[in-house]
Each structure stands twice: as C-alpha cells, then as structure tokens.
Amino acid sequence: MGNDRRLSSIREALAVSEMGTKPTPTFNFAGLVLQFSSPRKSHGTDYVVTLTIVDALHSKLTANIFTNTLQHLPLIRSSNNLILLINVQIKKHDGEVYAVFNKKYSSFALFDPKTSTNTPYQASPGFDLQSIDVSHIQSLMSLSLTYRVTIERNQYLISLQDLGRCEYFDLVCQILHVENVGAKECVLFVWDGTDAPPLHLETNLAEEEPLPLEVEPRLLNMSILRKFPCVGTVLRVKAHVDISMHIQEMGQWVKIRNMTYEIHFGLWLGRLLPTTKLTFLPDNEQTVLECKRTMDERGLGKDGRLPFWSNPLPALTVIDSANIPYATLMDLITQAEDEITVRCVVRIVAVSPFDAEKYRADGRYGIILTLEDPTARIHASLNGLDGDMFFEDCPSDALKRRKMDELLGLTLEQNTNSHRNPPWIQCCIKPDAIVDGKLTRARHPCRFERLVKEIRSFLAFD
Structure with missing residues (x-):
C-alpha cells in the first residue's frame, strides 16, 4: 500500500472513489476534528471511534478509526484539534460515504493548535512524522484560527x-x-x-x-x-x-x-x-x-436565586424577616458559614418519620425533611423548639399530618404511592457545623461533610 504522502482534499478523494478504481486507492487527509463519538466495540474484536473532520476547503468527511485497544483510539481533547490521516480508504454503505482507517496499514497523528508545535500529542503505532507533514500541519494552523464551529438549531x-x-x-x-x-x-x-x-x-x-x-x-x-x-x-x-x-x-x-x-x-x-x-x-x-x-x-439580584418554576409562589409558609437574603441550596453547600441564615425557595419531597404521631420522641421534635431546589437536594433537621414553632397552630397529630401532606403535595384523595407534585415554599435555613459523629443518625446521615442543615424558627404556617 505505497503512498507518496501527498495530501488529498476531501472533494478530490470523493471524486476519485466514485470512479471505482481497482485496486481501491488510499488517501492522506489533514483537517480539523469537529465531532467525535464515544469509544465502542465493533462487530468484531476491534474498538472504533467515529470522527467528523473538515479540511482547508471546508469539505467534511466522516472517518471510522479501528484499533486493537482502547488506548490506541484517537483522544480528542479540545476544540479544533488537527488530525493527519495516512493511508485511509473511502467506502460507501447505505448511501453514506466515509473514510475507513485500517489498523494494519493506516496511521494518524493529533495536534493541538493551542500549543503551536509540530509535535503530535498523540499518534497511532507505526506513525512516522515526515518533513512534509510539518508543512501540512502549519497550513492547517491558520484554518484552526479562522474556522468557526456553528451549532445547528433544530427541534432536538x-x-x-x-x-x-x-x-x-x-x-x-x-x-x-x-x-x-x-x-x-x-x-x-x-x-x-x-x-x-x-x-x-x-x-x-x-x-x-x-x-x-x-x-x-x-x-x-x-x-x-x-x-x-x-x-x-x-x-x-x-x-x-x-x-x-x-x-x-x-x-x-x-x-x-x-x-x-x-x-x-x-x-x-x-x-x-x-x-x-x-x-x-x-x-x-x-x-x-x-x-x-x-x-x-x-x-x-434576588430573582437569580429563585427557581424558574416557583412563580407564582403559593403562600403556604411565612418567614419572620423579609431582609434575609435569598440563596440556593447549592449556595448553602458550597459557601456555608456557621452564623449565616438564608432564605430558600424549596420543595419538601420527603419527611421522616412519616407518621405524625412519631414526630416527637421524649417530648421533643425530631424530624428529617428532604428539601430540594433546582440546584441540590439536602436533608434538613427540624428539632426541639424549632418544631414547636413550625407546628405552632397544629394542636393535634391529625392537623399536623394534613399540613405536612399539603407540603408534600398529597391531597385527601391520594395515597402515599400516587403521583405528587410538592409546592414551592419559602423557608429560612441555617447550616450548623458539627463535630464528627454528633447529630449523625444511622438512618439519616449528614448529607455533606461536617454539615447538617437545620430549619430555624423563622418558618411557620401562614
């Protein structure tokens, strides 16, 4: 499979392949890698990656790269990586035209234009960098600077x-x-x-x-x-x-x-x-x-911290101070400070224990609420006096159950397995630093390292 290392344009190679010349000719291409598939197993024993490349004339071609191992597949690592494909054939299947890389005699090399070097960052076994390759790569450097990837907008x-x-x-x-x-x-x-x-x-x-x-x-x-x-x-x-x-x-x-x-x-x-x-x-x-x-x-502004989907916000809860800043749950997770209290708009998606008569143990509240917003989901504790404030207008377990069902998105007609859509509520949350092991329950471990989220007394039913 001799080759003089001359580069072909994609347009030229497609025209030659249409002639049906025997034996099937091989071509050398240089271009930018626009798109790549994830590695996958071929129908045989090989691994394969599919690349889409564009050459200096802005013609595009799909190339299937077959290798014995995953490690030998091309690793595209940034936009506009350059590739040299040596000794590849053009084939047609089901109306699709593509280049085929044969592991026995084809080779490739990848270059990163950001490094401005003629040395490939990856090459297939058997690739031999020749002086003419350097001129090919240099000619493509300008293409990598001027070619603009555009995203096709469609229904998908x-x-x-x-x-x-x-x-x-x-x-x-x-x-x-x-x-x-x-x-x-x-x-x-x-x-x-x-x-x-x-x-x-x-x-x-x-x-x-x-x-x-x-x-x-x-x-x-x-x-x-x-x-x-x-x-x-x-x-x-x-x-x-x-x-x-x-x-x-x-x-x-x-x-x-x-x-x-x-x-x-x-x-x-x-x-x-x-x-x-x-x-x-x-x-x-x-x-x-x-x-x-x-x-x-x-x-x-505050609106950036509110979920897209929380408008209008139902008045199921009230807070004591309107001056408390809005935050997301991810704000709490990533920027938590012991003494800061923030206002979050969340959904209560679960409660443990579920039965209202088990909310109290030894006369004190001990409840774990699972809260979520678009950024995160956390477990929050509702304990002691904070539980008293939370349920201040609910003297009976039945009324507490009805209030909690409303927050969980359950109606009187639903059972616990039905589709439910919990409403958005406002609440104030304070993260408390803990000593390793403290406040950690076997059934309700702390979600984040050394942090537990506690619903404070600012939250009460309207």
Whole structure:
C-alpha cells in the first residue's frame, strides 16, 4: 500500500472513489476534528471511534478509526484539534460515504493548535512524522484560527429547562466534572445555567429510608462541590463507556448530540447512547455566549436565586424577616458559614418519620425533611423548639399530618404511592457545623461533610 504522502482534499478523494478504481486507492487527509463519538466495540474484536473532520476547503468527511485497544483510539481533547490521516480508504454503505482507517496499514497523528508545535500529542503505532507533514500541519494552523464551529438549531437542541420535552435530544453544556463509577462507566456533571423542571414523585413516603440525595452511587466531596455553580441544575449524565480520557480540562463547553434521559427517585439522569457524538466548542461560540449571559443575569439580584418554576409562589409558609437574603441550596453547600441564615425557595419531597404521631420522641421534635431546589437536594433537621414553632397552630397529630401532606403535595384523595407534585415554599435555613459523629443518625446521615442543615424558627404556617 505505497503512498507518496501527498495530501488529498476531501472533494478530490470523493471524486476519485466514485470512479471505482481497482485496486481501491488510499488517501492522506489533514483537517480539523469537529465531532467525535464515544469509544465502542465493533462487530468484531476491534474498538472504533467515529470522527467528523473538515479540511482547508471546508469539505467534511466522516472517518471510522479501528484499533486493537482502547488506548490506541484517537483522544480528542479540545476544540479544533488537527488530525493527519495516512493511508485511509473511502467506502460507501447505505448511501453514506466515509473514510475507513485500517489498523494494519493506516496511521494518524493529533495536534493541538493551542500549543503551536509540530509535535503530535498523540499518534497511532507505526506513525512516522515526515518533513512534509510539518508543512501540512502549519497550513492547517491558520484554518484552526479562522474556522468557526456553528451549532445547528433544530427541534432536538434543547436546554436543561426543556428536559422531558423529547426522548432524544441534543444539549450544549459545560462539563464541570467527570467521575469514574466503574471499570467501564463514568458520570459527567454538566450545566448550562438553566433549571431542570421539577418532577412528580412516586416514592412510597411511608418507607423508613429518606429519598436519595443524588443519582450517583457515591456523593462528591466538598472540594469538588465548591467548584460547581450555585444557580442552575447540574445534570448527572451516565456514559456506557469511560470517556474521561477525552476530558482533559474541566469547564470545557461541548455539544452532546443524541442523548436521552431517565428518572430516578424524582431526579433527572442523562444518558449517553452508543450513537452519541460530542463536539468541543470554543468559549466564543454563540450558543455558549448565550449560556454565559444567562448565568450572568441570574447572578444579579434576588430573582437569580429563585427557581424558574416557583412563580407564582403559593403562600403556604411565612418567614419572620423579609431582609434575609435569598440563596440556593447549592449556595448553602458550597459557601456555608456557621452564623449565616438564608432564605430558600424549596420543595419538601420527603419527611421522616412519616407518621405524625412519631414526630416527637421524649417530648421533643425530631424530624428529617428532604428539601430540594433546582440546584441540590439536602436533608434538613427540624428539632426541639424549632418544631414547636413550625407546628405552632397544629394542636393535634391529625392537623399536623394534613399540613405536612399539603407540603408534600398529597391531597385527601391520594395515597402515599400516587403521583405528587410538592409546592414551592419559602423557608429560612441555617447550616450548623458539627463535630464528627454528633447529630449523625444511622438512618439519616449528614448529607455533606461536617454539615447538617437545620430549619430555624423563622418558618411557620401562614
């Protein structure tokens, strides 16, 4: 399979392949990587990644890269990475034309234009960098500076506030963190500045254990959580393979094409599919700028801390002071101080114990409420005198049960397993630092390291 290392344009290669020349010719391409799939197993024993590249003439081509191992697949790590493809064939299947990388005689090399170097950051086994390759890469450097990735707007492109509108969708978002949850799986934590819709709940409230706080199998530590934005939903997205190798820097913007969602205990969970493709986006891409603008606007004034979905706010609760600043639950988690009290707009999604006659133990209240807003879900304690204030107008257990049912979104006609949609309420919350072990119950462990959230006496029924 001899080759003179001459570069072909995509347009030229497609024209030659249409002639049906025998034997099938091979071509060399240089271009920018616009889109890539997650690694997957081929129908045989190989692994495969699908790339979309664009050349200097702005022609696009799909390339399927086959290798023996995951480690030898190309690792795209930022927007506008450059690629050299050597000795690849053009094939056609079901009307689709694509390049095929054969592990026996094809090779590739990847370059990062941000480093302004002619040395590849990754190359396939057998790749030999030649002097002519350097000129190819230098000619593409200018293309990487001038080519603008544009996001096609269509019915499938949504924001997180539109979750549930369609089963399969595209999303432009920022990758905040990647967590490996198994040998071959990972969870992406993504964000676009908007609030995911509140979900109806079906959980049996009479169960002993409270609702889970997150969908991931283990909770993130505080050093990671403190880096998350305090407004907007951080969506957990499960990947069927480990794609953390592609995410070299946290905070990258990406378009995820063709993903879906699931619902776990009233929490959204995104899921990547074998057909999912990703596009790294520059910070100045128009859709990215719109997401950033949304975040900036939400950082101004009290309205930025209110859930999109809480207007109008039902007058189910009152607070003692209107001067207490608004905050989100993520504000509490990431910026908690012992003496600060904030006002949150939340939903009570669970209570433990469920039976009103068990709210008191030894004459004192001891209740765990599960609160949520678009940013987080936490367990909050309602103890002692704070419980007296909370239920000040409810002399009987039956009345307390009716009031709590209203906050949980239960009606007289519903049972504990019915679909329910808890209303939004105002409450004031103060985080209390604790000594390790104190205030920690086996059934209701503290949600965050060394912190427990306590509903203060500012909250009472209207």
